[in-house]
Amino acid sequence: MRADAKRNRDRIVEVARLVFREQGYDAPLDEIAKRAEVGAGTLYRHFPTRDDLVDAVMQSWVDSVDTAVDKALAHEGDGRAVLMAWLETYVGLISLHRGGPAKITTAMGDPESPIRSKCQVLAGANQRVIERLTDDGVLRDGVEPLQLCRLVGGVATVADQSELDAPTVRSLLEVVADGLVRQP
Amino acid sequence: MRADAKRNRDRIVEVARLVFREQGYDAPLDEIAKRAEVGAGTLYRHFPTRDDLVDAVMQSWVDSVDTAVDKALAHEGDGRAVLMAWLETYVGLISLHRGGPAKITTAMGDPESPIRSKCQVLAGANQRVIERLTDDGVLRDGVEPLQLCRLVGGVATVADQSELDAPTVRSLLEVVADGLVRQP
DNA sequence: AACGATACGGAGAGTGTCTCCGTTTAGCAA
DNA sequence: TTGCTAAACGGAGACACTCTCCGTATCGTT
Numbered sequence: 404m405r406a407d408a409k410r411n412r413d414r415i416v417e418v419a420r421l422v423f424r425e426q427g428y429d430a431p432l433d434e435i436a437k438r439a440e441v442g443a444g445t446l447y448r449h450f451p452t453r454d455d456l457v458d459a460v461m462q463s464w465v466d467s468v469d470t471a472v473d474k475a476l477a478h479e480g481d482g483r484a485v486l487m488a489w490l491e492t493y494v495g496l497i498s499l500h501r502g503g504p505a506k507i508t509t510a511m512g513d514p515e516s517p518i519r520s521k522c523q524v525l526a527g528a529n530q531r532v533i534e535r536l537t538d539d540g541v542l543r544d545g546v547e548p549l550q551l552c553r554l555v556g557g558v559a560t561v562a563d564q565s566e567l568d569a570p571t572v573r574s575l576l577e578v579v580a581d582g583l584v585r586q587p
Numbered sequence: 588m589r590a591d592a593k594r595n596r597d598r599i600v601e602v603a604r605l606v607f608r609e610q611g612y613d614a615p616l617d618e619i620a621k622r623a624e625v626g627a628g629t630l631y632r633h634f635p636t637r638d639d640l641v642d643a644v645m646q647s648w649v650d651s652v653d654t655a656v657d658k659a660l661a662h663e664g665d666g667r668a669v670l671m672a673w674l675e676t677y678v679g680l681i682s683l684h685r686g687g688p689a690k691i692t693t694a695m696g697d698p699e700s701p702i703r704s705k706c707q708v709l710a711g712a713n714q715r716v717i718e719r720l721t722d723d724g725v726l727r728d729g730v731e732p733l734q735l736c737r738l739v740g741g742v743a744t745v746a747d748q749s750e751l752d753a754p755t756v757r758s759l760l761e762v763v764a765d766g767l768v769r770q771p
Numbered sequence: 772a773a774c775g776a777t778a779c780g781g782a783g784a785g786t787g788t789c790t791c792c793g794t795t796t797a798g799c800a801a
Numbered sequence: 802t803t804g805c806t807a808a809a810c811g812g813a814g815a816c817a818c819t820c821t822c823c824g825t826a827t828c829g830t831t
Contacts, residue, residue, distance in 0.1 A: 405828060408778060431818060442780030447820060505689075505748075512749025553749070554759055557741025564689075565696025565737070575738055582766030589797060592809060615787055626811030631789060772831100779826065788817080795810065801803090 412449045415439045416459045427501030428457055457506055458517040464496060465524050471496065472528045482541030483584055489532050490576045494559045497525070504559035511552060526552055543585045554579050596633045599623045600643045611685030612641055641690055642701045648680060649708050655680065656712045666725030667768055673716050674760045678743045681709070688743035695736060710736055727769045738763050 404412075418439040422430045432453060436446040450456040471492050478488035497507045507525070510518035529548040536542045558579065562572045588596075602623040606614045616637060620630040634640035655676050662672035681691045691709070694702035713732040720726045742763065746756045 405777060407828070411779085432820090433818065436780095443782095443820075444780055444822080445778075448778075451820095453819090508745050509748045511745075512751075550758060550762070553745045553751075554742070554762060557743075557745040557759075558738070559741075560744055561692050561695075561737045561741040564693045567696070567737075574734060575741075578734070578738060578766035579762060580766070581770065582762035582764070586765065586770065589808060591797065595810085616789090617787065620811095627789075627813095628791080628811055629809075632809075635789095637788090774829105774831085776830100777826105777828075780824100782822095784819105784821080786817100786819080788815105790815080791813095793811100795808105797808080798806095800805085 408449075411439075411441050411445055415441060415446055415449060415456070419456050420460045420463075423457070423460060423500045428453075428506050429502055432456070452517065454506070454510070454517045458521065460500075461503075461518065461521050464499065465521060468496065468524055468528050472531050476532065476535055482536055482539050483580060486532070486536060486541065486580050486583065487573075487576060490555055490580060491573065493525070493528075493555050494562065494572060494576070497556070498559050498563055501563060504556060504563045508553070508556040508560055511549075511556065522552065540585060542583055546583055551583075592633075595623070595625050595629055599625060599630055599633060599640070603640050604644045604647075607641070607644060607684045612637075612690055613686055616640070636701065638690070638694070639701045642705065644684075645687075645702065645705050648683065649705060652680065652708055652712050656715050660716065660719055666720055666723050667764060670716070670720060670725065670764050670767065671757075671760060674739055674764060675757065677709070677712075677739050678746065678756060678760070681740070682743050682747055685747060688740060688747045692737070692740040692744055695733075695740065706736065724769060726767055730767055735767075 415435065419435050422435050422438065432446060433443055435456075436443045439446070446456075450459065472489070475489035475492045476485060478485045480488075494504075497504050506518060507522065510516035511522045513519070526548040529551040533542060533546050533548060533551065537544070537546070555576070558572065558575045561567070562575070567575075599619065603619050606619050606622065616630060617627055619640075620627045623630070630640075634643065656673070659673035659676045660669060662669045664672075678688075681688050690702060691706065694700035695706045697703070710732040713735040717726060717730050717732060717735065721728070721730070739760070742756065742759045745751070746759070751759075
């Protein structure tokens, strides 16, 4: 890739992150192009669809998912507390910008979505948590990573759209957590 | 309201229901105006925002919610089975058209939304189910109607966007149901 | 320095939303 | 029936956003 191309690409992603933070993932792409001081053509050449751009912006946290899992698994307390820690971390990750949860959950159902790779990362993270907690006898059998993605994605989507506060989100996640743990 | 106005209004709603069924709640409003053989101005005078129109289309099932609750509560089986019957009914109600769950859940967080009245009806329905199942000792204490709206709305939204099949949706609802019932 | 490949920019076409205002019509009163 | 007025109509067009096309500019190599 030519040097000027890379320069432009990087600047677009940088500006996009800013604009998405301000306005959510539905922000007009033309504004991003304008603020990045490139033509619309340049933006669309680098990122043919909005989701390609969203994907590039999301890339930053992908690398931190693994350490987030480690951190949640190291949470002190019983198995359910560990699970809750992870669920809250998960919601936080995908709720970084407004519209994020919806984007992720939609992508989960669309094999063509560029954001799909992010879903795989999240599913992988869930996989790790599930394995650990199943071994510990905390989770009931048969919990699938995708199932967890969907349940928590659903809660995060509602929370994002209704701008719920943290305690309210926690009360929803607690129902999910209780539904997942092995019934005593 | 003048007779011709009512005639047009009714025809718009009728056509809208058809178009929404075909294309989901994101269908272009101009097409609805065209197919209803009215000018765009007429459509927007009767329904200033898309949600006003969506609300009018949804009005039809509002009246059937109460009987749906009765039916679910009459479901044979233990308390958990009754709860599951209701959850599935609920998802079915709000998933009538593509985009419906998202519309409802968004409206739930927006006090200004015209669809808000529909949410109240659904919350009322949940209230009835909660009261009955709490009396029976099935549900744990402190389950709120809104909480149920959000949890099931989240599941329905994901299911709608990912076009999940019934068994998959059921598996998600079962986790929610297990999280809601009194732990033995 | 010259050249070909690569990338740029922004005008403009396409699509959907929504308003404005000149024209038409329903319904009432004389 | 006729005339009148408030209510309702319709659709052209302004606006907003998406996305493409192609003439122009730049990079990096020979």
